[in-house]
Amino acid sequence: MDQQSRNDENVVEITSDSAETATPSAESDKAAPSQKAKAMKETVEWIKALAIAVVLVVIIRSFLFAPFMVEGESMHPNFETGERLIVNKILYKFREPDRGEVVVFHVPEQGRDFIKRVIGLPGDTVKVQGDDVYINDVKLEEPYIADAIKQAQANGQLYNTESDFPNERITEATVPEDTIFAMGDNRSNSQDSRALGYISDKELVGRAEVIFWPLNKLSFIKH
The missing domain is CATH 1.20.5 (Single alpha-helices involved in coiled-coils or other helix-helix interfaces)
Structure with a gap:
């Protein structure tokens, strides 16, 4: 090439x-x-x-x-300080609270929320005698605090040492319409309807449904 x-x-x-x-x-x-x-x-x-x-x-x-976070001992032994709950805010838009349900409600005078148990419904006559609560003259069975009452009585103490109705606003124990009568499970250490008065429906935040913290307490709340 x-x-x-x-x-x-x-x-x-x-x-x-x-x-x-x-x-x-x-x-x-x-x-x-x-x-x-x-x-x-x-x-x-x-x-x-x-x-x-x-x-x-x-x-x-x-x-x-x-x-919602639990603060204080008013719901002992069933709820402890620091436990965190899920509150159902829509339930009471469709129905009224039932006796025995654990509810969260707002107290405007104190600017904070409380957690208590529904004891009296509209029209109920509520009476507290010692450790016993009577609704319309019938003793209320309260399995959620039965063991705590037995333990106190075994120690020679009353589980409920508060006076029946220390708040003068409550002149009678008949629950008005559109309200509930609520009490803490720890009757001797609970600021509830005995002192706060009747709880208006419009102040109800909702029903406590689940304990989600701490994780070892994770459970649905029994009502």
Whole structure:
């Protein structure tokens, strides 16, 4: 092969190499905007998901369920200070409270929430004698504190050492309409309807449903 032919071959090879090198660069330039667009789309989707989650949390907490932390010993032995509960806020929008249910209610005069147990319903006559509670002259069976009462009596003590109705606002023990009479399970250490008066339905936050903290106490609340 003469010199001219070899030069022509070299030119062809060089041109071919240049074309191959240029092709990936062009593809990379096209891919870059596509990857950026994909990343932007994913970011927008995450923002949407977070926004929806926040809205759901607000709706659930405002209208359906809310956390509540127990403070004090008024519901001992069934609830302890520091336990965290889930409160059902919507239940009483559809029905009235039942006797024996554990409820959370707001006391405007004190600017805070209380947790107690429903004892008297509208129209009930409530009377407390020693450790016994009477509803319409019938002794109320209270299995949720039966063991605590037995233990106190075994020690020669009354479980309930508070006077019946120390608050002068309660002139009689008949529960008015649209209210409840609530008491703490720890009768000797509970600021409840004996002192606070009758609890208006409009001040009810809801019914305590679940103990979710600490984890070893995780359980549904028996009513």
